[in-house]
Amino acid sequence: MRMTTIRRRRALTGLAFAAPFLMGFAIFIAYPIGASAFYSFTDFNLFQSPDWVGLQNYERLAQDSSFWKALANTFVLTATGVPLSIGIGIAGAHLLNLPVRGQPLFRALVYLPTIVPVVVGGYLWRWMLNSQYGFINYFLGLLGITGPGWLVQPEWTKPAIVLMTLWTVGGTMIIYLAALKDVPGELYEAAEIDGAGPFSRFLHITWPTISPVTLFQVIVNVIAWLQIFTQPYLLAQTRLNNASSGPGESMLTYAMYLFQNAFSFLKMGYASAMAWILFLLTLAVTLVILIGSRRWVHDGAR
């Protein structure tokens, strides 16, 4: 009897110590998530009490051309951005793993763009990508190539966003570098003795060994690209508080359209419905990746 009392007290003490987090979680995370699910079935403008409209927001989204455009833009960006991030991350990590003088400096330089505030980087890139005076087109011109209108032609704005985002690929590279350091050296030695070339060594030793890291990177990158907001928002920004989406809505990503509906048009119910669709979509894509990963992720520990 006495022992159960003590145990209960102990549990309560634990809960009391965890209370600051639990309260914060309940107020700032659990409640907003639940509330947004409710709001997604309402017409809500932030100031008046929400009106229940059932599935109307979801039905309207299905007929909203900007919604589909934003979804398509986001998929195109994700489908190009993720493989490029992973590919450049792995290739770059190999270069950073070479035994050359000054390697710590190179590693620092590659990582440097990651610590530049993204808004500062965004404004820099707006001028870098300027079709008339930008550095990118200047250097292309030196190679005899007439540079495109990066931010003014709809077909070039997505490459511009990918380019700007890949500028910070150093973070991915550094994680891959750590993974490469963990590949046992004796495996390479053995393979070399057996006559395996560099490509063969990568395919049969490096790739399988770092595949758990790749799985992590793919998931993290897919989620980040599906939610991409800041880069296109900065590149598409015009004067004042106007909702801008780049030429021909080509820079309108899912998160940007959600933001516009919520804060420019004050359609909180509509925006909540969008948030839940994105959440379910992200969940589905992540599950597909996780299930598919059984075929290619080599987990030695299991």
Added chain:
Amino acid sequence: MTQVTRMRRPLVAALAGSAAIALALTGCTNSGSTGGPEEVTFSYLWSGAEADAIEQIIADYNASQSDVVVTGISSPDFQKQLTSMSSSNGSFDISDHFGNGVGSWAAKGILAPLDDYLAADGVDTSDFIPAALDQMTYDGKIYSLPIAVHSFQLLYNKTLLEEAGVAVPTTMNELAAAIATLTKQDADGTITQLGLGDPSPSTTLTTLGYNFGGDWDAGGEPSPTEPGNIAALQWYVDNIVDLVGPENLATFNSGNGEYMSAQDPFYVGRFAMVIDGEWRAANIPATAPDLDWGVTAIPYASTDLEDVTQLTASTLFIPANARHKEAAAKFLAYLVSDEGMTAFTKALGNLPSRTSLLDTDAFADIDQFDVWMDALKSPNVFALSSAPYSAEYSADLGTAFGDVILGSTTPQEAMQTVLDNSSNYATE
């Protein structure tokens, strides 16, 4: 001491700690009222030199009477302004916004209706320019007052026009011919000078819509496909976009310097002409003192459409959650009085919104300001409706105008898309 009481102490301490944090986070404040003058907080979106001018006006007002003390706060953050109006206890009593946002906010119950206050403080609402007061009215009540208005006229670079032997255009056909003469391209198509630039496609094209007899809100609904609107867009495509090619135009415009800075494309001669507002008159002497410029009415498409201009307004409003509405209304009445409005509009280089102030000589020292002032006396002054759908409609029009300028769609198709989207707009 048993083990139980020793256990209880950390439990109590942890609970107390959590409670303290929760209280600190809530941090409730309550300002009691005292017998002295009533305090009014004026949160405004202006900053920099304009904020300095407003602070001077506040100081003058505070010195002129003893009932109300106004404190000014420069807070150029739209989201912050909006969120602070969502609580039950407002953080400011009076603030400013834009004319076409009135309906959206009034419909949401964020704005306090002003009719009773204005009657009590003796503000003559019939003196305001009708197009401006229309924007302030929602459902028969006045929810904001225009502290300043803006009209749009054709500015031209005298030097460039004289060099090219071009006379100041008065009709749309003359304007088209002038644009063709004043636009210069290199052999490879690169534009070096554009006849008519547009600092903001949305403003230029909605204004041109009115100039061609169009209407963007016919019958109080979005009406992008009105024939005059389409005619204006088609005129723009024929005489500017097709003249140089959409890609050349986009590339040229991407190289423009910052608006109203010393690198502004009109100031450096990249644009020979622009359609823009009266704030240019105050800005040019300060930013581009060597520019030899002139301003005239926007050319007309037909004789019944002479002196057509678009009016936009800067507004003052009292939020529904303001704590000192009556005192704020007294300050509002001062700001729109002869003295307050003249000081305010002059300091900002904006136009007064009251017809009785349009003939004042208070603005005589701002070069060519009278052209924009006189434009407001025309019967052909139009303004976009301030309806709950305005923000979405503006965004869609902006996208559609962009598509037309890029040559990716025709004016008719672009405006039809906007019309189709409009069924999904907010209704309150």
